[in-house]
Amino acid sequence: QVQLVESGGGLVQPGGSLRLSCAASGFTLDDYAIAWFRQAPGKGREGVSCITSGDGSTYYVDSVAGRFTISRDNANNTVYLQMNSLKPEDTAIYYCAFDCYCSVYICRHSWGQGTQVTVSS
Numbered sequence: 001q002v003q004l005v006e007s008g009g010g011l012v013q014p015g016g017s018l019r020l021s022c023a024a025s026g027f028t029l030d031d032y033a034i035a036w037f038r039q040a041p042g043k044g045r046e047g048v049s050c051i052t053s054g055d056g057s058t059y060y061v062d063s064v065a066g067r068f069t070i071s072r073d074n075a076n077n078t079v080y081l082q083m084n085s086l087k088p089e090d091t092a093i094y095y096c097a098f099d100c101y102c103s104v105y106i107c108r109h110s111w112g113q114g115t116q117v118t119v120s121s
Contacts, residue, residue, distance in 0.1 A: 003024070018083050029098065032098040064090075
């Protein structure tokens with residue numbers, strides 16, 4: 001069964017860090033481009049970061065560039081999103097998806113259940 005499971009969210013103070021995980025089962029994650037999306041309350045879903053298959057090129061939306069880092073762990077079939085210098089506006093449910101066109105954040109396969117990130121003092 002093809003499945004993505006996100007984890008690692010939580011409550012963190014402004015300026016803090018979190019590392020999100022996107023664990024894949026039923027397929028080899030390295031064969032696909034993987035993207036992270038987020039949806040804040042009352043807003044639409046936004047592409048945040050993406051990593052391609054093969055050369056592992058990375059993409060970031062301007063609002064997170066320099067603060068977030070996407071990476072792969074092929075041995076564990078997992079993609080991570082390291083989030084540093086978090087801001088209240090990063091508060092959202094974060095989702096991952098696969099088989100993506102990174103330049104436009106369009107993915108062919110559906111999301112996991114998401115993980116909540118709350119940045120608040």
